[in-house]
Amino acid sequence: MRDTIANRPRGGTPRLPASCLVALTLLIAGCSVPELESPTTRQPVEPTPTEASPDAITAIAEQLRADGDLAAAAAAYTQLAERATDIAEQQHFQLTAAELRVDEQAYDDARAVLANVLEPLASEDLAHRRAVLDARLLLVAGDADAALRALPAEERVLAPDALLRFHGVRADAAKAANQPGNALASLINLDILEGGANRDARNLEIWDLLAELDTLTLTGLLNAYTEDLPRGWLQLALDIDAVRERGADLNSTVAAWKTRYPGHPADALLVAYDDTETPLFAGAPSTSIRIGQVNRVALLLPFTERLQSFSGAIRDGAITALLESDTPVSLAVYDVGDAASGSLGAYQRAVVDGADLVVGPLRRNAALALATSANLQVPVLSLNYLNDGNAVDNLIQFGLSPEDEARNAADFIIGNGLYNAAIIHPATDAGTRSASAFSDRLAAWGGQVLATTELPSDATDFRRELSTLLLTDQSLARRRSLEAALGTKLTFETTPRQDIEALFIPVSPALGRLLKPQLDFHGAERIPTVSTSLVYAGRPRAETDRDLNQVFFNDIPWLLNGEAGEQVARQTAKALGVDDGPLARFFALGHDAMTLALNLPALSTGSVSALGGETGTLTLVDGRVRRQMPFAQFNRGLPRRVEFTYPGEPVPAVPEDSFGAGDLFDSQPIDPRTETAPALD
Helix, strand or coil: CEEEEECCCCCCCCCCCHHHHHHHHHHHHCCCCCCCCCCCCCCCCCCCCCCCCHHHHHHHHHHHHHCCCHHHHHHHHHHHHHHCCCHHHHHHHHHHHHHHHHHCCCHHHHHHHHHCCCCCCCCHHHHHHHHHHHHHHHHHCCCHHHHHHHCCCHHHCCCHHHHHHHHHHHHHHHHHCCCHHHHHHHHHHHHHHCCCCCHHHHHHHHHHHHHCCCHHHHHHHHHHCCCHHHHHHHHHHHHHHHHHHHCCCHHHHHHHHHHHCCCCHHHHHHHCCCCCCCCCCCCCCCCCCCCCCCCEEEEEECCCCCCHHHHHHHHHHHHHHHHHCCCCCEEEEEECCCCCCHHHHHHHHHHHCCCCEEECCCCHHHHHHHHHHCCCCCCEEECCCCCCCCCCCCEEECCCCHHHHHHHHHHHHHHCCCCEEEEEEECCHHHHHHHHHHHHHHHHCCCEEEEEEEECCCCCCCHHHHHHHHCHHHHHHHHHHHHHHHCCCCCCCCCCCCCCCEEECCCCHHHHHHHHHHHHHCCCCCCCEEECHHHCCCCCCCCHHHHHCCEEEECCHHHHCCCCCCHHHHHHHHHHCCCCCHHHHHHHHHHHHHHHHHHHHHHHHCCCCCEECCCCEEEEECCEEEEECCEEEEECCEEEEECCCCCCCCCCCCCCCCCCCHHHHHCCCCCCCCCCCCCCC
16 A cells, blocks of 8 residues: 655745645654555446446456455445345345455445344355454454454365455464464465465565474474475474574574475575575675666555554654755655565565665565565665675665664763773663674774673662672772671771773663662762663653763754754654654654655765765665664753764774873763753653
8 A cells, every 4th residue: 555745846945835734744644554545557447327237337346346445345346245135145246345445454344244244154154254344353362362262164265265365364363363373374375375376475474473483383383284385384393493503504494494395385585596695694795786777666564453553653753854955856655564575575665666675664664575575666765774794786775773772872982992892781682682783893992891781671670780780889899898807897888990981872761760879879970871772761751861960962953953953854753743752863863754755866976975964864875774872861850962073984992091082071960952051841
């Protein structure tokens, strides 16, 4: 599904006058849910006269379905149901209309159609179709277990079309209910029923499923199956884990698998890389980007219930940036759904529709699915990053990367003359990735991480972790030894180890408010402490964030520049309620994505070296957009912008012993909304 918005050329300044704000806001508000528009051009169908024969109406309905006008096709089948005199025929037409409503994701309309279906159903086949529809609607409502219970027994569903719908629902429900075996079986059956017509997409769905499973689960499923199709998939997943985790030889592993499972559908994931390097590992190391004049941009986003608000903010930011520009570029928005493979179909539709550049998708697994599926004939600006080191022809990677922010934090520490750091991070994937990126960047500068500790996810008291990291347990032991020797209690200040010059803590606001006071208690209040944007909720809350005082962090200019920047963009964001808080970062991401899209030809040729964006200073290096963000410090619970000049790229460095923060502690606190210093709650 897609929404199409055309930007007409305008003369004069590229900024919109303030009088356009209301119109701009209404335009965005009207685009909250993309609507289906057929990617093919067809002649309009004349209204069906009531005296038309059922066969004529059926022919029109099927033509509408073929053209992608599912709503009109459903209406035609509803008319057929109203005119039918045979109960079985009436129920068939009603169920067909409901199926079409489900296909266009008009679930309330589907429920309304089903409410008019008389019970009992006239045949077992009709009853099975109704059960599959009920299961899909239960799944949409969030009850995957009930959806699975509602499905009929597989062996009793005989019609091919009904089987396709059955396995489509069971695959999605089984994934949601954490039943990977049933999900795998249904995905394999879908590929068989489709005759391999959607094999690339199905393969990626299967690989997405298996990539989430641990070795124990994969082994258990492998032992449960006897058929070669599922066993081949499961064995390949285990073999890939052996290559990744234990360093098994890739070439011999793939060759042995192919010998064991000749002609397996998963071959398609390996063929493109000549059996030596596959999309299951790392992309081909290429930075070839072919970008010409951009006239039509496609935006691929997931408008699922869980991600709709974030996707909406990105879309609104992109539309705002486009309307601010003085370019005749049009924008089409496509819903990719929840499955990673949905990005493939959306990309192909966008190419057919004439897109010069595709922006998105948002989720990492969807970006990976698109990057590894086939040759990208139209350039893609993804809104997430593949694994470090991956580069794909015609793919430019951009997003709100925690690794970028961690590397910025390392630059900040080095830029202030510090080389010896310790890391405290949550026991999460993002925390581990941030810690690794920070450590690598610090090492590239000649610095070193002296100690690292993980914070348990279910703990609030970190005495054990902090005393071990800071060696305050040794200080306490010395005090007790002296007290025993002298026979008296001593007034003793806890002293942390002296070789740590800075602390890196990529933590959430809630965790930061627990951690910083405990660091101070352990004597670390004078050690410069640096975090990322994760520590700031995006809204000034003086009372709540007082426990974060003295913590430095980086964040997007949009949140740290107050009212500076594009006035129309900020006013539009305020009108939409996304000028601050978590959604502000996604509005800014969409704004910068469109700004990049309009400037990629200049960036890719080097005629423009950097863009000052709302998410940071943006540069394009080897197919990846890098962000450099400003820094702030909490003071009296409010973020205070601090002056900092990035040191450039790493060169061999000589560690220094003294803290070189300079004027960092002398800057004045600001309210990021107004650049003044009112006391805000």
